[in-house]
Amino acid sequence: DIVMTQSPDSLAVSLGERATINCKSSQSVLYSSNNKNFLSWYQQKPGQPPKLLIYWASTRESGVPDRFSGSGSGTDFTLTISNLQAEDVAVYYCQQYYTSPRTFGQGTKVEIK
Amino acid sequence: EVQLVESGGGLVKPGGSLRLSCAASGFSFSSYSMNWVRQAPGKGLEWVSFISSSSSLIYYADSVRGRFTISRDNAKNSLYLQMNNLRAEDTAFYYCARDQDSGRYYWFDPWGQGTLVTVSS
Numbered sequence: 001d002i003v004m005t006q007s008p009d010s011l012a013v014s015l016g017e018r019a020t021i022n023c024k025s026s027q028s029v030l031y032s033s034n035n036k037n038f039l040s041w042y043q044q045k046p047g048q049p050p051k052l053l054i055y056w057a058s059t060r061e062s063g064v065p066d067r068f069s070g071s072g073s074g075t076d077f078t079l080t081i082s083n084l085q086a087e088d089v090a091v092y093y094c095q096q097y098y099t100s101p102r103t104f105g106q107g108t109k110v111e112i113k
Numbered sequence: 114e115v116q117l118v119e120s121g122g123g124l125v126k127p128g129g130s131l132r133l134s135c136a137a138s139g140f141s142f143s144s145y146s147m148n149w150v151r152q153a154p155g156k157g158l159e160w161v162s163f164i165s166s167s168s169s170l171i172y173y174a175d176s177v178r179g180r181f182t183i184s185r186d187n188a189k190n191s192l193y194l195q196m197n198n199l200r201a202e203d204t205a206f207y208y209c210a211r212d213q214d215s216g217r218y219y220w221f222d223p224w225g226q227g228t229l230v231t232v233s234s
Contacts, residue, residue, distance in 0.1 A: 038219075040219075044159075051223075052221065055219070093158055095221075101174050104159070105156075107157050
């Protein structure tokens with residue numbers, strides 16, 4: 001199974017500042033035939049199901065604010081939340097869909113400093 | 114509006130059985146693969162099972178293989194998870210989640226609100 005490891009486990013960021021979450025996979029999730037990274041990001045607010053933010057490592061889902069961006073390739077990925085807003089307080093998960101079983105990172109909790 | 118609504122959760126004793134259902138609406142259910150994903154209270158996400166649009170491909174997590182059975186009824190726009198021989202570690206919110214294709218698996222979107230399964234004596 002591909003192990004997804006996120007860092008940090010939690011972070012506190014001031015309103016309007018940038019939050020950076022890292023995700024590392026135990027093997028590459030870059031599919032050579034289409035040069036796409038099989039990685040997605042989700043946001044989960046308390047008491048709610050996860051919500052898709054980003055897929056193909058950097059494609060923002062429709063309706064997701066452009067302060068959310070994804071980057072990286074191969075085994076190392078980053079979710080950046082620029083200009084953090086109060087409504088961004090949540091747990092964020094990365095997930096690989098390169099192979100089954102699809103696996104998630106352990107989650108990163110973002111709070112307001 | 115695309116909607117997924119789970120039902121069937123509850124309290125069950127170890128070794129017991131439960132059947133979860135997921136009612137889909139707002140999209141062509143028969144055109145999409147579907148999944149169950151679970152989350153123990155206060156913990157992370159764990160994919161449980163996948164079924165392709167025609168039910169020809171079915172996958173399970175090692176932790177549930179041989180105990181859980183996924184199925185679907187495209188005529189009723191419904192997804193199911195039959196859970197047998199339940200263990201305490203199966204206690205979790207169970208989410209129904211749509212895949213992005215009829216066959217191969219991708220990201221999960223959207224997700225239902227979840228149904229809580231508690232396994233305890």
